[in-house]
Amino acid sequence: MGEKGSTQTLIGGSEADKPRLKALGVGVYDPGFARPLAAMMHRQLLRFRYARSRLVNAILFPLVWLIFFGLGWSAAFNMAGGLARRLFGGLEYLEFLAPGIVAMSVFTGGFGSGLGVIWDREFGYLKEVLVSPAPRPALILGRILGDSLVALFQGFVMALLVSLVAGFPGPVGFVLELIAAYMAALASSSLGTLIALKMRSPEGFHMVVNLIMMPMLFISGAFYPVTPLPSWLKALAYINPLYYAVDLSRGLVYGVHNTPLLLDAIGLAAVTAASLALVVKEFSRIYIA
Amino acid sequence: MSSANEYAIVALGLRKRFGELEAVRGVSFKVRYGEVYGFLGPNGAGKSTTVGMLITLIKPTGGEAFVAGYSVVREPVEVRRRIGVVFQDPTVDRDLTAIHNMLLHARIHGVPSRIAEERAWELLEMVGLEEHAYRPLRDYSGGMIRRFEIARSLLTNPRVVFMDEPTIGLDPHARTGVWDVIRELKRRGVTVFLTTHYMDEADKLCDRLAIIDHGRIIAEGTPSQLKSKVAGDTLYVRVEDGGVARLKRLLARYGEVKDAGNGLLVLVANDAPRLLPEIISEAQREGVRILETRYTRPSLDDVFLLLTGRRLRDEGGDWRFWGRRVARRLL
Known part of the structure; x- marks a missing residue:
């Protein structure tokens, strides 16, 4: 720190001074893109390690659906016999539900990422990040990648639990299911973050997220097929990343799907890319006022 | 420019x-x-x-x-x-330890990790927090967080x-x-x-x-x-009721005197530390018994008062x- 005084006249605004300054390396660093991205990603993983309640919560929520919703309806549909089987593409209801539950747990976990942004603003950490020279896209992408990795881990645990109830889909199906779920998590992390950037309070965030997430869950095809739905609802399903993720993983695991699998993959990639682009654009506004 | x-x-x-x-x-x-x-x-x-x-x-x-x-x-x-910035309100990740917060800051700012680690410890030591480096910041007091944030702001030199x-x-x-x-x-x-x-x-x-x-x-x-924009020091001298008039005359030699009641006289003058002993011995010679003396030097608050007519401490809604x-x- 002692070199300050001797080099101060070199720290100048003129173009000629800048190369000399760099050569001296007096505490002027270039963060680049990858390091801040990795740092923010690492931070989300560290935070997860320190907050176990989130893990418990993320597993309990879908598990409650699987048990109280899945087992209940499964029993009811068994009464309907063959008719119900036809509705679910020849699958047992629990089998039909299983890929959806995995995608859902990852998807809802991703939305929680937005809540982290709200708390970061509340506790001021957002400012610490915004005043850094790191590129804003690197910061927000790192964060979303980290959060979706956490969500993926939750999905992994969930997929194991679901396998116990609905049967193991085989290693390939298991992995493919998780990849589809990860794409959905990227999309939901982006959407959650986007909402968080527009919201001021945690309460407002919860309200909007529930308002958006619940319909997305229900018209995702996770709980019931979207085929018999009125066309305006079906149209909504086609901009729903979770719909593509569920259809894709159900197709990959059981060979039962509504849309061609390639279209599912493209649709999922497109919706995910669009949400990522939106959130990067929103976060990259230079000034906070 | x-x-x-x-x-x-x-x-x-x-x-x-x-x-x-x-x-x-x-x-x-x-x-x-x-x-x-x-x-x-x-x-x-x-x-x-x-x-x-x-x-x-x-x-x-x-x-x-x-x-x-x-x-x-x-x-x-x-x-x-x-630049380094210490915001008015805390801007730390409270769930992470001090050293984690430090190293994250370094990576976001592009400080090479070998330099970062060494400097992080040096700075934590400077602000007296090296023993608390592995505690999550939610366990820190307000003063500790502030010192931590100052240290963190220096990580990039x-x-x-x-x-x-x-x-x-x-x-x-x-x-x-x-x-x-x-x-x-x-x-x-x-x-x-x-x-x-x-x-x-x-x-x-x-x-x-x-x-x-x-x-x-x-x-x-x-x-x-x-x-120095403010005229001078303010001296307060309290005497027995009987001595007020005599002391007032005495003080008037040094500057403008105000009677604040209850035997308290207020004088604004330069160089109170030199003046005060002189006033006390003068008063003794005249037989006036002084009960209490004190003086205040001009503060920035007085400057603010002079410039705005308000005190800094007044915080109206x-x-x-x-x-x-x-x-x-x-x-």
Whole structure:
């Protein structure tokens, strides 16, 4: 720190001074893109390690659906016999539900990422990040990648639990299911973050997220097929990343799907890319006022 | 802009308007490298908004500023590479440990990891927190968090450090701790720009300071220059009722005397420490029994009173508070 005084006249605004300054390396660093991205990603993983309640919560929520919703309806549909089987593409209801539950747990976990942004603003950490020279896209992408990795881990645990109830889909199906779920998590992390950037309070965030997430869950095809739905609802399903993720993983695991699998993959990639682009654009506004 | 190269900070007519409210109304000043420069003013005077503009988070609606030689408007990233910031409210990840917070900061700012680790420990030691490095920051007290944040702001070896109200909300002990750290920075030649509404803080820490009120700089100089604007020291002498008239005559030789009642006389004059013994011995010679004496030197508060007709400590619930809330919400 002692070199300050001797080099101060070199720290100048003129173009000629800048190369000399760099050569001296007096505490002027270039963060680049990858390091801040990795740092923010690492931070989300560290935070997860320190907050176990989130893990418990993320597993309990879908598990409650699987048990109280899945087992209940499964029993009811068994009464309907063959008719119900036809509705679910020849699958047992629990089998039909299983890929959806995995995608859902990852998807809802991703939305929680937005809540982290709200708390970061509340506790001021957002400012610490915004005043850094790191590129804003690197910061927000790192964060979303980290959060979706956490969500993926939750999905992994969930997929194991679901396998116990609905049967193991085989290693390939298991992995493919998780990849589809990860794409959905990227999309939901982006959407959650986007909402968080527009919201001021945690309460407002919860309200909007529930308002958006619940319909997305229900018209995702996770709980019931979207085929018999009125066309305006079906149209909504086609901009729903979770719909593509569920259809894709159900197709990959059981060979039962509504849309061609390639279209599912493209649709999922497109919706995910669009949400990522939106959130990067929103976060990259230079000034906070 | 030749002067932009010689100074750590140059502000030229900075302005910021939030809707109807103009929080900063044309502020100009220069801060030399190595200087501790203060913004002293009441809540809502525009201090935080000015800092916000200098650290490139708030877009000025008028004027221009250069930090470490770079334009805050045209080269914000170059400015950010050269500054350290301690915000008014904590900006740490409370769930992570001090050392994790440090190393994250280093990586986000591009400090190479071998340098970062070494410097992180050195700085934690400087602020006396090395023993608490592995504790999550939610276990830290307000003063510890503030010291941690000062240490963190130095990790990049910045040219200029901004501190917005570094001791607000801290108890006296913690405040002293923060002051010690700021003095240490001064010793190491770091340029510090700090805002405060505590006059004693500005007086003790700043080489030069600007007094800011309603978004404008109303006076600037060294603390002693500013205090010399106030006529002199204030002496208080209390005597037995019978002696009031005689003492009044005696004191009138030195300056204007006011009778504050209950035998208390108030005199404004220069050099109270020399004057007081003289007054006491004069009074004894005249047979007046003095019960109590004291004097106060002019404070920056007196300067503020002289310039604005208000005390710094007065914090009325007027429109300025709205401005403060706006600035705090943004920063």
